Amino acid sequence: MPAPAIERYVKKLPALIVVLCCALAIALFTTWRALHLAEQQQARARLQLESDALAQQIETHFKHQTDSLIRLARRWPLHHAQRDLWNSDAEQLLRDYNSFQAIEWLDRHYRMQWIEPFKGNEAVAGFIYQPSHPNYPVILEAKASGQPHLSNSFQLAQGGLGLVYYIPQYLANGEFDGFLLGIFRVEVLLNDLINILPSNHLNLRFMENNQVLFSAGAAELQAADWSVSSQVSLGGNSNFRLTIYPTRHLLNDATTQLPMVVTTAGSLIALLLCSSLWLAFRGAQRSRQLSYSNRQLHAEISRRQKTEETLKHNQARLKLINDMTDHSHDALFIIGLRPMEVVYLNRTCWQGLGYSEQELRALIQIAPREVMPDAIKWLTELRSMLHQQGNAIFQKRVVHHDGHTVPLEVSVRHLRRMGRDYLICVGRNNSAQLQMAAHLQQLSHQDGLTGLFNRRYFDKTLISEWRRLRREQIPLGLLMLDVDYFKRFNDELGHQAGDDALQQLATALNSCLMREGDCVCRYGGEEFAVILPGADGDRCLQAARRVHEAVAKLGIRHPHTSVESGLLTVSIGAASLVPAPEWSPHDLIRQADLALYRAKTEGRNRSELSDANTTM
Numbered sequence: 001m002p003a004p005a006i007e008r009y010v011k012k013l014p015a016l017i018v019v020l021c022c023a024l025a026i027a028l029f030t031t032w033r034a035l036h037l038a039e040q041q042q043a044r045a046r047l048q049l050e051s052d053a054l055a056q057q058i059e060t061h062f063k064h065q066t067d068s069l070i071r072l073a074r075r076w077p078l079h080h081a082q083r084d085l086w087n088s089d090a091e092q093l094l095r096d097y098n099s100f101q102a103i104e105w106l107d108r109h110y111r112m113q114w115i116e117p118f119k120g121n122e123a124v125a126g127f128i129y130q131p132s133h134p135n136y137p138v139i140l141e142a143k144a145s146g147q148p149h150l151s152n153s154f155q156l157a158q159g160g161l162g163l164v165y166y167i168p169q170y171l172a173n174g175e176f177d178g179f180l181l182g183i184f185r186v187e188v189l190l191n192d193l194i195n196i197l198p199s200n201h202l203n204l205r206f207m208e209n210n211q212v213l214f215s216a217g218a219a220e221l222q223a224a225d226w227s228v229s230s231q232v233s234l235g236g237n238s239n240f241r242l243t244i245y246p247t248r249h250l251l252n253d254a255t256t257q258l259p260m261v262v263t264t265a266g267s268l269i270a271l272l273l274c275s276s277l278w279l280a281f282r283g284a285q286r287s288r289q290l291s292y293s294n295r296q297l298h299a300e301i302s303r304r305q306k307t308e309e310t311l312k313h314n315q316a317r318l319k320l321i322n323d324m325t326d327h328s329h330d331a332l333f334i335i336g337l338r339p340m341e342v343v344y345l346n347r348t349c350w351q352g353l354g355y356s357e358q359e360l361r362a363l364i365q366i367a368p369r370e371v372m373p374d375a376i377k378w379l380t381e382l383r384s385m386l387h388q389q390g391n392a393i394f395q396k397r398v399v400h401h402d403g404h405t406v407p408l409e410v411s412v413r414h415l416r417r418m419g420r421d422y423l424i425c426v427g428r429n430n431s432a433q434l435q436m437a438a439h440l441q442q443l444s445h446q447d448g449l450t451g452l453f454n455r456r457y458f459d460k461t462l463i464s465e466w467r468r469l470r471r472e473q474i475p476l477g478l479l480m481l482d483v484d485y486f487k488r489f490n491d492e493l494g495h496q497a498g499d500d501a502l503q504q505l506a507t508a509l510n511s512c513l514m515r516e517g518d519c520v521c522r523y524g525g526e527e528f529a530v531i532l533p534g535a536d537g538d539r540c541l542q543a544a545r546r547v548h549e550a551v552a553k554l555g556i557r558h559p560h561t562s563v564e565s566g567l568l569t570v571s572i573g574a575a576s577l578v579p580a581p582e583w584s585p586h587d588l589i590r591q592a593d594l595a596l597y598r599a600k601t602e603g604r605n606r607s608e609l610s611d612a613n614t615t616m
């Protein structure tokens with residue numbers, strides 16, 4: 001059976017146990033009640049049998065007495081013929097049966113004529129039955145039927161409750177001769193009839209038309225709400241009943257312990273069954289809880305094992321990462337903010353600066369400027385990064401333990417974890433790159449053939465010097481040089497010889513620079529420019545003269561016949577301006593160019609000062 005179905009059954013079990021308990025209780029009660037009723041029925045039947053037997057005994061006993069009286073009545077003729085013998089028979093009868101109060105003769109006119117014994121019964125002497133007498137109908141009935149008849153109880157004239165047995169009398173010739181009466185005192189008669197019965201264990205009541213005439217039997221109280229009764233016919237009067245109420249003794253005899261035993265045993269079995277089921281249910285519940293706890297425990301163990309494995313894995317990874325970051329050429333350090341602290345430093349940080357880790361940490365805490373001169377300013381910049389939530393790259397200089405500074409390019413990234421701000425910093429010693437950049441910078445400003453500054457550098461420098469000198473209102477001088485008949489030189493001696501000549505000219509031009517800030521550039525092809533900051537027209541011409549001398553001193557032979565000197569020469573145009581807002585560096589170049597043009601047209605190998613200055 002699948003586990004959920006078992007779960008459902010287990011959940012329903014308490015209700016089933018309660019239902020079973022109730023069913024068992026009802027079944028037990030029903031069984032007990034059936035057994036009890038059966039026993040009661042049996043007791044009632046038994047008592048009824050006993051009652052019938054007792055009633056029969058009473059009837060028999062009464063009949064025995066009345067038969068004696070009837071036998072006496074049959075000898076009635078003796079009463080008239082042999083009065084003494086009759087009297088002795090009657091006396092004998094009275095002695096034999098003390099239940100008789102008296103034996104009397106009632107003549108045909110219903111008048112009391114004879115009473116035996118007379119003593120004690122004087123009150124009825126001469127008594128005449130009147131139609132109003134309660135027994136008058138009985139008399140008539142006995143007379144009509146010719147059969148003896150017992151009256152109902154009535155109040156005797158001699159006192160007390162009595163019964164009268166009327167025996168119609170007839171003479172030998174068959175003539176009606178009144179009644180022979182047997183007078184019974186009820187109490188004495190019934191006492192006599194009932195006391196001979198084996199009824200000590202019973203509670204008896206002798207009833208006449210629902211009136212209790214006599215009670216006898218056990219002194220015990222009535223033990224049940226039921227009774228049995230049997231009709232008692234005495235002397236042809238069927239108005240009597242014998243009612244018997246069961247006593248405890250009788251009930252005990254009639255009943256057994258079976259219902260109680262069955263009920264008790266059943267209750268015990270039901271109790272055991274329900275207890276067993278309940279215990280089984282509790283066991284199942286505990287086992288369920290235990291299995292649930294076990295599952296939980298297993299889940300917890302496997303979760304912890306997983307966590308441990310993950311932890312180990314993470315620790316291994318962390319160690320690996322630490323190792324790798326320690327062996328990285330880059331310095332990795334993490335700064336925690338608020339409060340500011342160095343959370344992590346890799347080996348490169350402290351080894352690269354010549355410290356131990358503890359020394360570097362302590363130094364950063366106590367005197368950060370000794371590690372990074374502008375550390376405080378930098379931290380302020382880093383704090384401002386928090387608002388931008390971005391990344392930034394800084395070029396910093398850090399100080400080695402031995403005192404030399406190391407350039408450091410630091411890439412910083414801001415992270416926020418668990419409510420705290422962190423700066424992840426990766427620093428790299430970029431001195432090589434810086435040198436390379438400087439070199440490239442230099443190359444980008446240098447002419448490849450002559451090693452002089454190139455045209456780009458000339459343009460930048462002229463503008464920057466123009467601006468600088470404009471603030472200071474100092475003149476800026478410029479020489480524009482062009483090699484004379486250089487095409488013919490190349491044509492005669494070849495291009496390589498032309499290159500060599502240009503290189504020698506460059507060296508000669510450099511040697512002519514007298515002041516810091518003076519700068520010789522290759523302007524293009526065989527043209528050169530010399531920037532002379534602070535030089536007025538005179539100083540420009542002085543510089544141009546030194547150039548002519550230096551070129552002449554080179555003594556480079558020009559092979560073309562049209563060159564009179566036979567040497568390579570240059571023409572120079574000079575100009576000088578005090579930078580003013582209405583002028584630009586181009587004006588200065590244009591003036592120098594015009595002067596150069598003039599020097600060319602005037603015969604070459606000479607210098608001309610711009611019209612704005614004085615011609616040499």
Ligand SMILES: Nc1nc2c(ncn2[C@@H]2O[C@H](COP(=O)(O)OP(=O)(O)OP(=O)(O)O)[C@@H](O)[C@H]2O)c(=O)[nH]1
Nearest residue numbers: 482483484485486487488490495496498499525526
């Ligand atoms: N060898 C060499 N020749 C160059 C270089 N740059 C320019 N030239 C040459 O210089 C010559 C310049 O000739 P032009 O402009 O006609 O002037 P010129 O022959 O010098 O005559 P003038 O300037 O009037 O005196 C050209 O033949 C160019 O080829 C260079 O780097 N090397």
